[in-house]
Amino acid sequence: MSLNLSKEAVDPKQVPSKTLRTGAKIPVVGLGTFGSDCYPGEEVAAAVKDAIALGYRHIDCASIYGNEHLIGPVLREAIKSGVKREELWITSKLWNDKHAEKDVGPSCEKSLKDLQLDYLDLYLIHWPFPNSHAKGVSVSSRDKNAKAYIHENYMKTWRQLEKLVERGLVKNIGTSNMTIPKLKLLLRDAKIKPSCGEMELHPHLQQAELYDFVVKAGIIPIGYSPIGSPKRPERDKTPADTVDIEDPVIVKIAERLKVHPAVVCVKWGVQRGEVVIPFSVNRSKYLSNLKAVLSAPLTNEEMKEIADIDKNCRLIKGQVFLWKEGQTWEDLWDLDGKITPP
Numbered sequence: 001m002s003l004n005l006s007k008e009a010v011d012p013k014q015v016p017s018k019t020l021r022t023g024a025k026i027p028v029v030g031l032g033t034f035g036s037d038c039y040p041g042e043e044v045a046a047a048v049k050d051a052i053a054l055g056y057r058h059i060d061c062a063s064i065y066g067n068e069h070l071i072g073p074v075l076r077e078a079i080k081s082g083v084k085r086e087e088l089w090i091t092s093k094l095w096n097d098k099h100a101e102k103d104v105g106p107s108c109e110k111s112l113k114d115l116q117l118d119y120l121d122l123y124l125i126h127w128p129f130p131n132s133h134a135k136g137v138s139v140s141s142r143d144k145n146a147k148a149y150i151h152e153n154y155m156k157t158w159r160q161l162e163k164l165v166e167r168g169l170v171k172n173i174g175t176s177n178m179t180i181p182k183l184k185l186l187l188r189d190a191k192i193k194p195s196c197g198e199m200e201l202h203p204h205l206q207q208a209e210l211y212d213f214v215v216k217a218g219i220i221p222i223g224y225s226p227i228g229s230p231k232r233p234e235r236d237k238t239p240a241d242t243v244d245i246e247d248p249v250i251v252k253i254a255e256r257l258k259v260h261p262a263v264v265c266v267k268w269g270v271q272r273g274e275v276v277i278p279f280s281v282n283r284s285k286y287l288s289n290l291k292a293v294l295s296a297p298l299t300n301e302e303m304k305e306i307a308d309i310d311k312n313c314r315l316i317k318g319q320v321f322l323w324k325e326g327q328t329w330e331d332l333w334d335l336d337g338k339i340t341p342p
């Protein structure tokens with residue numbers, strides 16, 4: 001296996017980056033690796049290999065995606081073929097069943113072993129709720145041992161992430177699926193403050209308040225599902241969900257630019273100031289997502305038009321992480337500005 005440098009490749013140096021509080025630079029477009037239960041790990045790993053050959057340097061991984069052991073050989077081969085380790089940005093995430101203090105170190109070490117790396121650029125707590133459930137369970141499934149967000153416990157997990165930084169296994173640590181009240185407590189109590197916060201962000205879920213909060217707090221927002229996750233698992237779909245890539249405003253801009261509406265979503269996210277991690281295993285799609293940041297920006301008028309199509313439509317609701325009978329997914333998201341009590 002060798003890294004075929006494609007003539008269509010983008011020069012990675014042309015891809016803009018964001019500077020984290022640690023001084024590290026994260027490329028503004030990364031490749032997502034969650035196959036949404038419809039793409040096997042081998043296909044995702046092959047896409048990672050080709051994406052690196054095409055100029056991607058940022059890969060968004062997680063232990064729960066079940067494919068880090070397949071992505072590892074690809075990363076090792078890329079490095080052997082001449083891509084410098086320090087040019088790559090590799091994120092991984094601690095899953096919900098590994099929040100216990102004793103589990104954090106071994107879980108990160110397992111990701112490093114699978115990914116065949118000495119260190120991660122970024123390690124995130126995937127969700128702020130400890131729980132455990134089988135892969136692909138229905139949205140009505142509940143773990144009887146699931147726990148609410150308890151700040152004291154989250155901080156115990158966070159301290160372990162801080163230790164990973166001290167051990168040199170992880171360069172930056174961050175959050176995922178957090179809310180403003182939870183982040184306020186973390187920022188108050190963390191010895192090492194979060195560098196990045198991963199959150200669902202796309203034109204129909206702009207999360208302006210959270211977005212502004214994290215930017216002011218010096219946290220780089222990483223937008224997941226930036227295209228509106230059209231291939232998300234069926235269990236995550238509800239009749240009320242809206243479709244970003246069918247929005248007339250997005251479609252109109254795509255027609256002007258002669259690109260797929262997905263590319264408009266990518267351009268919008270980066271132009272607003274976030275890092276985006278779109279997923280695809282389709283070469284022309286992931287190449288056009290990377291190239292999206294090199295072409296002329298959207299006009300101010302277009303940016304305003306997109307700002308006006310926010311529908312507050314959360315697609316990844318997290319129902320299975322609820323910890324009590326009678327709750328709805330909104331309880332996970334602290335909509336009244338207060339942490340939902342246990």
Ligand SMILES: NC(=O)c1ccc[n+]([C@@H]2O[C@H](COP(=O)([O-])OP(=O)(O)OC[C@H]3O[C@@H](n4cnc5c(N)ncnc54)[C@H](OP(=O)(O)O)[C@@H]3O)[C@@H](O)[C@H]2O)c1
Pocket residue numbers: 031032033034035036060061126176177198199223224225226227228229230231232260262263277278279280281282284285286288289316
């Ligand atoms: N932290 C978290 O809790 C969390 C949660 C969800 C996701 N994530 C991360 O975010 C990544 C992306 O999110 P996502 O996969 O949910 O959604 P997404 O990136 O919004 O959507 C991915 C889908 O969009 C389509 N697409 C991508 N580029 C396209 C293009 N240029 N033209 C046309 N269609 C295009 C692809 O369809 P086809 O499959 O048909 O090509 C792909 O399946 C994940 O892979 C994962 O790494 C993190």
